[in-house]
Structure formats: C-alpha cells, structure tokens
Amino acid sequence: MPELPEVETITKGLNLKFSGKTCTKIVFHRKDLRYPIPQQTIRSCCLETPILSFKRRAKYILMETQKGSIVFHLGMTGSIHQEVSSVPLRPHTHAVFSFYENKQKKVYLHYVDPRRFGLISAIKGAVTGKEKYFQDLGLEPLEHKNLGKKLMQLGAHKKQAIKKFIMDSKIIVGVGNIYASESLYEARVHPETPAGNLKNKHFIAIGLAIQKILRKAIKDGGTTLKDYVNTDGKPGYFKQKLKVYDREQQPCLTCKQKIVRLVQGGRSTFFCPYCQKEKK
Ligand SMILES: [Zn+2]
Numbered sequence: 001m002p003e004l005p006e007v008e009t010i011t012k013g014l015n016l017k018f019s020g021k022t023c024t025k026i027v028f029h030r031k032d033l034r035y036p037i038p039q040q041t042i043r044s045c046c047l048e049t050p051i052l053s054f055k056r057r058a059k060y061i062l063m064e065t066q067k068g069s070i071v072f073h074l075g076m077t078g079s080i081h082q083e084v085s086s087v088p089l090r091p092h093t094h095a096v097f098s099f100y101e102n103k104q105k106k107v108y109l110h111y112v113d114p115r116r117f118g119l120i121s122a123i124k125g126a127v128t129g130k131e132k133y134f135q136d137l138g139l140e141p142l143e144h145k146n147l148g149k150k151l152m153q154l155g156a157h158k159k160q161a162i163k164k165f166i167m168d169s170k171i172i173v174g175v176g177n178i179y180a181s182e183s184l185y186e187a188r189v190h191p192e193t194p195a196g197n198l199k200n201k202h203f204i205a206i207g208l209a210i211q212k213i214l215r216k217a218i219k220d221g222g223t224t225l226k227d228y229v230n231t232d233g234k235p236g237y238f239k240q241k242l243k244v245y246d247r248e249q250q251p252c253l254t255c256k257q258k259i260v261r262l263v264q265g266g267r268s269t270f271f272c273p274y275c276q277k278e279k280k
Pocket of ligand 1: 252253254255257272274275276
C-alpha cells in the first residue's frame with residue numbers, strides 16, 4: 001500500500017513535471033473504482049486550463065486548476081505513471097490524462113490500480129477542507145513545528161494506547177503501522193501507555209520522532225523511484241533500516257535486550273521492553 005512518504009514523493013514529482021501544463025483530453029477505461037468516477041465534473045475542472053499545482057493531503061493527491069481540483073487516491077495498489085503514449089501499457093489502466101509537453105510532443109499520465117480501492121474524483125472551486133474526503137482528517141505530520149504540543153492537546157485524558165492514538169487518522173494522518181512502532185521506539189515510549197498518562201516531554205519526543213522517520217522515508221523513498229512519477233520502485237521503508245519493526249527476538253540496537261512483539265487492535269507492534277518502559 002502506498003504510504004504517506006511515497007504519496008509525498010509522487011506529488012512532488014507530479015509538481016515538477018506537470019505544473020503549468022494544460023490537460024487536453026481524458027480517457028476513462030472504467031466507470032468506477034472504489035466509487036463511481038464523476039467523469040463530467042472531472043473534465044469541467046481540469047480540461048483546457050493550466051494545472052496550478054499538485055498538493056498532498058493525507059494520502060490524497062490534489063491536481064489544482066482555477067476551476068477546481070482533481071482528487072486521486074491510490075488505495076491499496078494504485079500508481080500513477082508518466083508515459084509517452086496514450087495507449088494503456090499496463091493491465092488495469094483506468095484513466096489516461098493527455099498534456100502537451102511542448103507544441104509538438106504530448107505526455108500522458110496513466111492511473112493504474114489492479115485492486116480498484118483507489119479513487120479519482122473532483123471538487124469544483126476552491127478546496128475548503130470540509131469536503132467528505134478531508135473533513136475527518138487529523139494533523140498533517142510534516143506541517144506543524146510543534147507537532148508534539150498538538151498531539152498533547154489531543155491526547156490529554158485519553159485512555160487509548162499511544163500506538164493506536166498515533167495511528168488514528170482523525171488525530172494524525174500518515175502514521176502507518178511500521179512508522180508507529182519505529183516512532184515510539186525512537187521516542188522511548190511504551191506502545192501500550194494510555195495517551196493521557198504521557199507527560200509533555202513524551203509527546204514532544206513522539207512528535208519529533210514521527211517527523212524524523214517520515215522525512216527519512218521520503219528521502220529514501222525518493223531515491224528508489226526511477227522517475228518521480230513511477231511508483232514501481234520499492235517503498236522507502238523497505239530500504240530504510242528498521243530498528244524494531246519485524247525484529248521480534250532480535251537484539252535491540254541500543255541495549256541488546258530482545259525486541260518483543262505484541263498485538264494491538266489486530267496489528268503487530270514491536271518494541272524494546274527495556275528502552276520503552278511502561279509509564280503508568
Ligand atoms: Zn533496548
């Protein structure tokens with residue numbers, strides 16, 4: 001599944017390559033993905049008007065024009081590819097956007113999604129954040145200088161375990177299962193600690209750890225992609241050296257004690273019981 005760091009890398013790549021260009025034609029090869037594709041609205045928002053920019057909100061990619069925004073989500077298996085032909089080259093190519101590279105040459109964006117949990121939609125006019133896609137989304141982890149302080153305000157008096165708390169997209173977006181374990185190890189916080197029991201300094205450490213780990217994944221993820229738009233490269237976190245995730249029974253890199261696995265909300269959590277002592 002594409003995670004926030006990959007979606008960030010793809011968005012940056014699309015910005016570099018396609019901002020300022022004008023979409024001249026869109027061909028849809030399906031009527032629906034996770035939801036029906038509003039083809040007319042999409043065409044009215046993006047044809048014959050220059051792309052202003054690409055933005056990311058959580059794992060959504062927004063292609064903005066003066067008329068509105070096209071919303072993409074890659075679901076479980078989606079990807080966006082830059083191609084020199086409008087002919088679908090990969091199975092499960094569901095939409096092809098045509099652009100002029102220059103006066104003679106065209107360039108194409110292909111949206112591919114084998115399992116079809118992804119989404120292509122459109123928002124007319126300016127995005128307010130109140131749209132159904134965005135209204136329930138929590139903090140953007142990389143956009144806050146004092147992320148820990150924000151998390152502390154949201155976590156006060158909460159009994160929810162801190163690992164589940166930071167994986168809740170209504171609280172903060174983009175902290176997937178791997179990043180949650182790694183961030184709490186980095187911050188030296190036990191994953192089962194109730195959020196409301198943590199002190200300010202722990203939230204500050206968690207906020208910094210989340211940002212450090214996501215930024216590292218973006219940096220590593222960016223280097224694994226052949227071109228900025230192609231998502232065939234392995235995600236950044238496979239290249240990244242994981243300190244606790246999937247390292248059950250292996251020695252902690254700090255204290256040499258064995259890493260422990262536990263299950264929280266049906267998901268595996270990995271931590272060092274010595275470095276991450278429970279804080280009651
Ligand atoms: Zn340790």
